[in-house]
Amino acid sequence: MKLNKCSKHAFNMVLHSKLRSWLTITGIVIGVAAVIAIVSIGDGMQQSLNAQMNALGGDIVTITPGFERGGGMFGYRGGGGGGAQATTNQIVLGRSDVQALKGLPDILLIDTNIRESVNISYLGKTGKVSVTGVDQKVWSQITTTTILTGRMLDSADQNVIVIGGNLASSYFSQPVGINKMVTINGGSFRVVGILDDQTTSVYMPIQMAYQVMPDKTNDIYDTLVVKIRDQNQLDESIANIQNKLMISRHVTQNKMDFSVTSRKEMQQARAATMSSMSNFLLAIAAVSLIVGSIGIANTMFTSVLEKTKEIGIMKAIGARNPDILLIFLFNAAFIGLVGGILGIILGTILSGFMPALMGGLPMARGTAIVSLNSIIMALSVSVIVGILAGIIPAYQASKLKPVDALRYE
Amino acid sequence: MTETIMELKDVWKIYKMGEVEVPALRGISVGIKKGDFVAIIGASGSGKSTMMNLIGCLDIPSRGSLYLRSHDISTLSESDLASFRGRTIGFIFQQYNLIQSMSAFENVMLPLEFLEYDDQKAAKRAREILALVGLSDKMHHRPTQLSGGQQQRVSIARCLAGDPEIILADEPTGALDSVTGREVLDMLHRLWENNGKTIIMVTHDLNLAKYAHTTIELKDGEIMKISENNEVNKK
Numbered sequence: 001m002k003l004n005k006c007s008k009h010a011f012n013m014v015l016h017s018k019l020r021s022w023l024t025i026t027g028i029v030i031g032v033a034a035v036i037a038i039v040s041i042g043d044g045m046q047q048s049l050n051a052q053m054n055a056l057g058g059d060i061v062t063i064t065p066g067f068e069r070g071g072g073m074f075g076y077r078g079g080g081g082g083g084a085q086a087t088t089n090q091i092v093l094g095r096s097d098v099q100a101l102k103g104l105p106d107i108l109l110i111d112t113n114i115r116e117s118v119n120i121s122y123l124g125k126t127g128k129v130s131v132t133g134v135d136q137k138v139w140s141q142i143t144t145t146t147i148l149t150g151r152m153l154d155s156a157d158q159n160v161i162v163i164g165g166n167l168a169s170s171y172f173s174q175p176v177g178i179n180k181m182v183t184i185n186g187g188s189f190r191v192v193g194i195l196d197d198q199t200t201s202v203y204m205p206i207q208m209a210y211q212v213m214p215d216k217t218n219d220i221y222d223t224l225v226v227k228i229r230d231q232n233q234l235d236e237s238i239a240n241i242q243n244k245l246m247i248s249r250h251v252t253q254n255k256m257d258f259s260v261t262s263r264k265e266m267q268q269a270r271a272a273t274m275s276s277m278s279n280f281l282l283a284i285a286a287v288s289l290i291v292g293s294i295g296i297a298n299t300m301f302t303s304v305l306e307k308t309k310e311i312g313i314m315k316a317i318g319a320r321n322p323d324i325l326l327i328f329l330f331n332a333a334f335i336g337l338v339g340g341i342l343g344i345i346l347g348t349i350l351s352g353f354m355p356a357l358m359g360g361l362p363m364a365r366g367t368a369i370v371s372l373n374s375i376i377m378a379l380s381v382s383v384i385v386g387i388l389a390g391i392i393p394a395y396q397a398s399k400l401k402p403v404d405a406l407r408y409e
Numbered sequence: 410m411t412e413t414i415m416e417l418k419d420v421w422k423i424y425k426m427g428e429v430e431v432p433a434l435r436g437i438s439v440g441i442k443k444g445d446f447v448a449i450i451g452a453s454g455s456g457k458s459t460m461m462n463l464i465g466c467l468d469i470p471s472r473g474s475l476y477l478r479s480h481d482i483s484t485l486s487e488s489d490l491a492s493f494r495g496r497t498i499g500f501i502f503q504q505y506n507l508i509q510s511m512s513a514f515e516n517v518m519l520p521l522e523f524l525e526y527d528d529q530k531a532a533k534r535a536r537e538i539l540a541l542v543g544l545s546d547k548m549h550h551r552p553t554q555l556s557g558g559q560q561q562r563v564s565i566a567r568c569l570a571g572d573p574e575i576i577l578a579d580e581p582t583g584a585l586d587s588v589t590g591r592e593v594l595d596m597l598h599r600l601w602e603n604n605g606k607t608i609i610m611v612t613h614d615l616n617l618a619k620y621a622h623t624t625i626e627l628k629d630g631e632i633m634k635i636s637e638n639n640e641v642n643k644k
Contacts, residue, residue: 005522016510313506316467317567318495318523320488402467402491406506 336386
């Protein structure tokens, strides 16, 4: 029998055992959808990371007190953790460190930061957000975020703030616009700029921040953000900064009480964590695909049993063993293919929800991307899975003796 | 009517029921001539179904040999046997054995697809044959939408599609009432008379045997009698 005829008969078999075929297909759909959704979120995160890495910020180095290797992915946002505070730990960054760094030719700009979670209220609604005090003279030149409306902080600014996009648009019941007054820890601040991002952060001149954060001591910093002169000399610049600070802080390599991390390193660490996490999720999704393939095998065995008589008839009227084998293999492949196609559609829809589902994780920001690669991969995997699951039942069908098969009721 | 189309030489078929060996055929030797109308008769358990399976190349003998147009079928591979069967033998079964999910037309197309006929040629052939058995208007009906007699006509059409030399009919009227049964037999008779087919019919009904030219009577796996009925002749 010609191949196109085999596939026609196989397709008819799928159509004529609707319920069972669809149930089996559902198994594959779930497996493929899970794989597609997870791969898409992985690809999406990868792409947004790549974009970040290629964007501004490759020349930014962050110095925090205390020593943490690598700079954790959550650590950056936390600003180096509790070790930064003078009251709980004597290891701090201060004016002398800034002075020491200013002598380095590698360094273009130094921004001094303090950060704390503070109470904020606007039109009677209150909340708690992270406020960063920045050196307003350099911050606008160091930050990689851009302004959506209004302006950056200016050197002459006093009681003004720049706020993140989400804080402006959706944090309070009403949007916060330019020139609106916001109360932070009792002090009134005027919004001069809204950032083009999705955060709820607040930036204010560091001198004002010392006033609204009673726990912070003047001239003690949580973080020093440094812009280096030449991005291509990043590693050497980091080494120079470390050496300079070790000398000025009188510590050795082994007792280093500060960390110097580049944004690139942090992003690479994030990428590594993300890739191992998405691999883990992919493995879970693959399990459901395997379960689906067992479903195909089961359906095919049932189908062979159910069609025994027909197989006998076909053999009596001239079907050769390979004809029967191919019809059943095509049947299994069709189930895989249909499952794969529907799974890709469902997976694509699901992947739209993935960022929201994983919204709690800072690294899952960014959109899910269903790439052509993952579609091709999912389709070929589901068809191959179908064929593999169908091999044994199809072989059994082809080996049935016509006499026995015809007698079967 | 001299050429022997099929020859059984000392054919034994032994089934194993657990540890016991049950011989269904015991040393059958018979030749079937090309263009003959043969009835194989016998009570149930006489071995006629076993003989029919062997003649239809659906099974191979335990001992002895079976020649079909001088091929020893026990030496053929399963697939070769299937192709050979498809080209040479057409089956008509008691229970019609049509494929329920296919229309009459598709059922008739099926053997042609196995024989790898060209699509258009096959469709033309299937339409002609269905017209021949008087089912032109029911081509796209499923077996469940057809009466028993119509289903048996579809199965005759399917059997004729590949233009086989031998038509093997296993109790062809067994499931039909006497009138439709008679129609089916008349149709077989016409095929024998006008188309020169060799017809082998297996039945337990002695009345049907009257239609045949040669009658082979089986009992307990052995041939009791071979008789020729000279009243039945081609006109």
